[in-house]
Structures are given as structure tokens and as C-alpha cells.
Amino acid sequence: MSSDFYTSSILPFAAIIIKICRAYTNTQEDFEDYYQEVSLQIWRSRDNFKAQSEWSTWVYRISLNVCLTLLKKKKKNGQYFASDTLPDIVTEDSRAFADESLNALYDAIRQLSEVDRAVILLYLEEKSYQEIADIIGTNANNIGVRINRIKERLKILLDGKVN
Structure with a gap:
């Protein structure tokens, strides 16, 4: 990959990629792997x-598709945390933001289904609604x-965690 392409076509959309990858990963190592992929x-x-x-929109679609594909591979290999609550070590490792409210939101988002995560992030x-529908592949x-x-669902998940 040329640095020109990365600088002009990926880096300006890094925030999009970061948000999506963070919602589909539980550890910093996984996050970095997903971002790179x-x-x-x-x-x-x-x-x-x-x-x-x-x-x-293209970046969103690719980001979502890659994250969903990698997540399915992890589930297939038995590396996915299937419970509603993440182990303490994973939760602590995934604390990328100093803002606890934002961390609580991402923890709650990770408990949603894969498609619901994509929808709420968008x-x-x-x-x-139309842009989301175009990216997800459904109607508005x-x-x-x-x-x-x-x-x-997020309100229920966050109840008591956020002031």
C-alpha cells in the first residue's frame, strides 16, 4: 500500500474505521488487527x-464487512466471548477513552448484535436513515x-452506569 493512498484515502476516514473496529473488538490487539485488515x-x-x-460510504461498508467477517471467523474458532458481560480483563484492556461515559457506551454497544452495532454507529x-440503509443493505x-x-436496549444496558 502506498503512503500516498493511505494519506489521501484512508487517513481522512480513520475516525470512521476506528469507531467501527472498536465496536467489534474487545482488546487492543484485536482492534489493531481489525484496523489493519x-x-x-x-x-x-x-x-x-x-x-x-x-x-x-464505501469506507463504512468495507469496514463493517471486514469487521463482521473477522468476528464470524473468531466465533467459528471459539475465540469470541458469548456472554452478555465481558471478562474484567477484556473490559479494562478495551478502555481506550478517558471518558467513562464513552467507555460505558462502547461496552453497551458491544453487547448488541453485529448488525445493530453497525446501525447505531452510523x-x-x-x-x-437512507444512508444507513444504503450501507447496511436494507430500507430506510x-x-x-x-x-x-x-x-x-442501550438505555436498559446503560441504566445505572451513566449519571
């Missing part, structure tokens, strides 16, 4: 970009209903 896949598929959507990025009405359900 996403960057590599963006580079590999750059010639497939047809400009039918924004480059940021919603938090202030993407429109479905996204609206799903977001309301996700908010309720």
Missing part, C-alpha cells in the same frame, strides 16, 4: 469503487424502527 481491504478494493456513492455519526423505514429498538 480494514485498511488493507480498502486498498485492495480501491479499483472496485465506482463512485456511485460517497467514498466515506446513527451516532449522524448519517441519515426498517432503519427507523431498528434505531428506536436499539435506543431502548
Whole structure:
């Protein structure tokens, strides 16, 4: 991968990649692996970009697809934490932010299904329902209903953890 491509086409969207990778990983090591794999896949598929959507949408789709694929591989190999609560060591290792409220939010987001994680991350990025639907591969009405359900689930998960 050339440094020019990384600097011009990946680095400006690093925040997107970081947020998605963080929502699908439990450790710093996994996060770094996912980030690297996403960057590599963006580079590999750059010639497939047809400009039918924004480059940021393309980055979201690749990021989500890579994270979901890696997560499925981990589950298949028995390396995934299936319980609703993460082991203390994993939770502590994943504390990338000094803001405890933000850490609590990411902990709650990690407890959602893979698709719900993607939807809420895009919603938090202030993407429109239509943009989310385009990235996820569904319709905008479905996204609206799903977001309301996700908010309720997050409220339950965060109840008592955030002031």
C-alpha cells in the first residue's frame, strides 16, 4: 500500500474505521488487527469503487464487512466471548477513552448484535436513515424502527452506569 493512498484515502476516514473496529473488538490487539485488515481491504478494493456513492460510504461498508467477517471467523474458532458481560480483563484492556461515559457506551454497544452495532454507529455519526440503509443493505423505514429498538436496549444496558 502506498503512503500516498493511505494519506489521501484512508487517513481522512480513520475516525470512521476506528469507531467501527472498536465496536467489534474487545482488546487492543484485536482492534489493531481489525484496523489493519480494514485498511488493507480498502486498498485492495480501491479499483472496485465506482463512485456511485460517497467514498466515506464505501469506507463504512468495507469496514463493517471486514469487521463482521473477522468476528464470524473468531466465533467459528471459539475465540469470541458469548456472554452478555465481558471478562474484567477484556473490559479494562478495551478502555481506550478517558471518558467513562464513552467507555460505558462502547461496552453497551458491544453487547448488541453485529448488525445493530453497525446501525447505531452510523446513527451516532449522524448519517441519515437512507444512508444507513444504503450501507447496511436494507430500507430506510426498517432503519427507523431498528434505531428506536436499539435506543431502548442501550438505555436498559446503560441504566445505572451513566449519571
